[in-house]
Every structure is written in C-alpha cells, then in structure tokens.
Amino acid sequence: MSDGDFAGARPGLQRMLAEARPGVLLFSLTPPRRNATPERIKEIAAVTLERLAPLDVDGLILYDIDDESDRNPDERPFPYLPTMDPAEYHAEHLGGWDRPAVIYRCVGKYDEKDLADWLRHADPERVLGVFVGASSGDKSVRTDIRRAHAVRQEVRPELPLGGVVIGERHTRGGDEHLRMLAKQERGCTFFVSQVVYNVNDTKNLISDYVYECRSRGTAPRTVIFTLSLCGSLKTLEFVRWLGVEVPRWLENSIRHANDPLAESYRQAMAIARDLADFCAHLGMPYGFNVESVSIRKAEIEATTELAADIAKLLRERRQQ
Template structure:
C-alpha cells in the first residue's frame, strides 16, 4: 500500500515474550491459582507465547477455512533515513504496538504509482527500505507471523526465487503487480506466480483484493478464484471505506465458490485506516480508495475527522464481521495508518485494539 513520503510507520510486537498462554487456561496472578476458562482444564506443560498463538491461528484459519484474524500493517522507513535512527524507529514501533493480540504483521513494499493516475501525488514518493531486509535486521524482537509484500515489478525472477528460498517458516508473502500497464517492470505478476509455482515454495502466498475494482467491473470474485488456483491462500484488501462494495465482493465470491467444488473459502482480510486530516483524505482518494460522498462531506466538515473516521471504521468492522459469519467466509482485519503523523498512528493502534474486541478468537 503506497503511503506518504515521511511515513516511518511502526512495526509491531504481538506480546513478545511477556504474555503466555497455556492451552485454554489463563496465566495466574502472583500467589493465586490459575484461572481456567469454563470447560477448560489447567494442565502442566510447555507454554506458548502470544506470538506463537498468532502463528498457529493464521495457519489454522487458512487450513480449515474458518477463523477470525487481526493484522497490523506498516511501511519500513525511507531509504534516506539516518541508519543510526533505524533501531530506534523499530524499537519505538514495537513498544507502541506491544499489548495488541495481533496474528500477523504486514510489511508493505512501496512502488512509485505515479503512472496509475494523472493526479498529483499529495506526498512526494520516496523509496523505502526493503521490507524483508528491514524485518530481518531491525525487527528481530517480533517473533510472530509476518506477511512481506513484494511489488514484483521491482525484482528479477532470480531475486524472487532467492526470497522464497530464504523466507523463514513464519513468513508469508503477497505479490503486488505493476500500478499500470505503462509501468516498466522486471517481472510481471503472471511471471511471479509462475516462479512461485515452479519453486514449490512452502511460503504461503496471498493476494490483493480490491472492492473498488469490483464496484466498477463486478468480476473481482473471478480474480480471487483465479488467484487461488495460482496458489494464493488468503486475500488482503486495500483500505475499505465503502463497506457496501466490500460486502458485494464477498457475496459474489461466496456464490462463485458454490461452483468451484474443489476450493475452500480463503480468508479475506479487510484493511481499515483512520483519517485525521484533509491531507490524509486526499491521499486516500489518490490511492484509489472510494470514500462515499456523504462520509467525505462529514470528514471535511467536522472538527474531529480522526474520531469520525475511527467510528466509521469500527462500524464497518462490525458490519463486515456479521456478514462474513453469515456467509461462512473466514475473515479478519488489517489496521494501518496512511499518515506518519503521531496522532494518526496512535489512533490506528487504538482502532486495532477496538477491532480486536469484535473478533471471536
């Protein structure tokens, strides 16, 4: 997901090494016996960190086409960032997101999307650190599941093969194609899928789902089915502000699966984001996010767009959760900030906390 030039978005920790879970038993308070959930039995044995629980939950949701997940998306720092500041940025990120019961961390791989539209980008584009390298070098404290985006047009087939061979077991990936047919690329999205198929990589592969494209063409369900047959096992949407388009896409995907007897529903992860300023609203539009006219007007007129957008995102999460449960489609939410402003980043963290309360995990 393309983001503002000055976005040093945080990375996250999923209660690394601090909180522990023992089966269905909760950890005892000092001097007290373990508190056990109804129907569970307190037993002795190895404990699992929250990060390990998240890794297992992602695997189970994909394998059994059942479950509800919570992700958080970040963008690595700009390449122009002082190298001495990178550890501090990573540490601040981990601290900010500590305490969220996250199932996965998404690291975006930005590409220049100026060829996609004639509109001027609200923020100048700036190259960012490679997400895989940034995670390996600066986010070692993150022990949970991660999803590394790959804007495949930036890489040769050999580079993609190397990534697939060296990716840790707890890492998945999402391939992203060129922003437009006029963008020069080293490898097409179709070629990337071929590389993945030939390499027989154990790395789980995901893809992008775009409700706005479905609203325009009505065929996103066909793309999702095709991508599943190319090896994709989960989908992540771009930022959702128009919940109707998202529901239409999920509905048509569920119907399409009725004729695809050999395919199970893949988890659809809806991306949510707050909007704390008119500049952020402008950037969302530039990214291709459909913000309904009524909501856009409200965001422009209110004195507190951050609170209004957060309330809208929570409402969208509630509605999409209920609808996916109704259809039997595994789902989840990915929360991100499209701005590097501290107030918007912290509001996104709070949004992730609120959304986590809606999920049945």
C-alpha cells in the same frame, strides 16, 4: 461456518489461514525511508516493537512501496519517498517481533532471480508473502504477477502466499471475484483488501466471490479487510488518489466533524462490525488489517487503539 466454531485459544497465523478460520487480525506498517540513517532505523524499529507488544494481533504486514504515478495522472498529494526493502527491515531490525510477518512484494520491481532468491531464503515459519502486480497495465515491469506466482510454485511452494483484492475494481469491471479464484488456482491461500471505505463495493465483491465458490464447489479463502484512519482532508485526498472510493456521505462526515480523526475512528469500527456480520452470515472466513502509515503522532496512537478495539470485537465474535 460461524465464529463460534473457533472459540477458545486461537492457533498461529499460518494455521488460521491454511484452515480458513475467521478472526485473523494483522497490523500493517511501512518500513522506514531508504535514506534514513542506521541510528534512525534502529530507533524506529524499537518504538515500533514497543507499540506492537501489547496488541493482540496474529501478525505484522510490512508494505513494499512503489511509485504509482502511472495509476493517476493527477499530482500526487504526498511525494513518493522510497522505503527500505520490507524483507530486509524485518530480518535486520525486527528480530524482537515474535509473531509472523507478511512481506509484500511489488513483483514488477524485481528481477525473477531476485524474487527467487528471496523466496528460497524466506522461513515459512516466520514469513508469509503477498504478491502485488503492476499499478497499471501500461507500467513496465521486470516480473509480472503470473510469472511471480509460477516462480514461487517452482522455488518455495510451501511459503504461504496471499493476493491483493480491490472492491473498487470489482465495481468497475465486475470480475474481481474471478481474479481471486484465478489467484487461488496459482497458489494464493488468503487475500488482503485495499483500504475499505465503501462497504457496499466490498460486500458486492464478497457476495459474488462466495456464490461463485459455491457454484464451483471451491472453498472460499480468508479475506482480510484493511482499515485505515483518516485524520485530515489531505489524507483523504491521497486515499482517493490511490484509487480508494470514499462515499460522499463519509467524506462529509469527516469534513464537517469537530474531530475528523475521532469521526474516522467511529466509521472504521462501524465498517468492521458491518463486514464481520456480513461475512458470518455468508459463512465467509474473514479478518482485519489495521493499517498504520501516518507519521502524525495522534493518528499513530489512534491506530494502535483501533487495533485493540478490533481485537476486542473479534474476541467477542469468537465467544458467541
């Protein structure tokens, strides 16, 4: 498979993922805070749709935020602030969005009945899902990830489902590619990565995954790599708290740059090009997710520009 195999107008997100076509581009957001007023939520949604309108993206990711203090005993750099349910935000406030939405579900937060109700009413033409397991093995959950996969298979098997993939976890345990294959067997047809700053961790994972797929005679599924800008050392600290590996050289580049946001932007583009080249060489279907979770105006604007540049990169790859 090469990028050139899919030159021309690209199909919708669901078809691209079902057929494991390279070049998927998503844009991800966090829903407004749960305590926001209806007027403020409406305002945020309008601004969001205005920002998204000119972007050449295939879909939107809406994150489901959970308290992950069990993951790390250190003090959280930014306080945990509960947000709106992403499915509710999409259904009630983003009606103007004309492309698919990928709804995250931290399944441990939900009773099995609630999860089944959401699956039963979700429209597979407009909605895809990503199930996220507990942030640690010690966390108390209402529904575990395996049972969540089973519920989806029982209630709504036609709803496209993705899983989370973490390069750092592969570096620690060496078995993330096997987790991916196990999730495939339970119905996952695509994966979205944690934020990528350490390209080496990610390339090791993808390499192991591709060659394990070949040894089993299994087709690899699309992996969508998440890119996120880091405009301050506080943001860098939070990313680390979440378990993202930031290489020392990259931290130094951002820390000592005259414009940390511009340097982060440059590095994000370099990561995207590196991963696109690597995946094309392996015949691995890939895409990118540009994450926008900052509330700083400069970072929001830069993230929108990054999505436009990644879209341009993917168009160039399709024309090769």
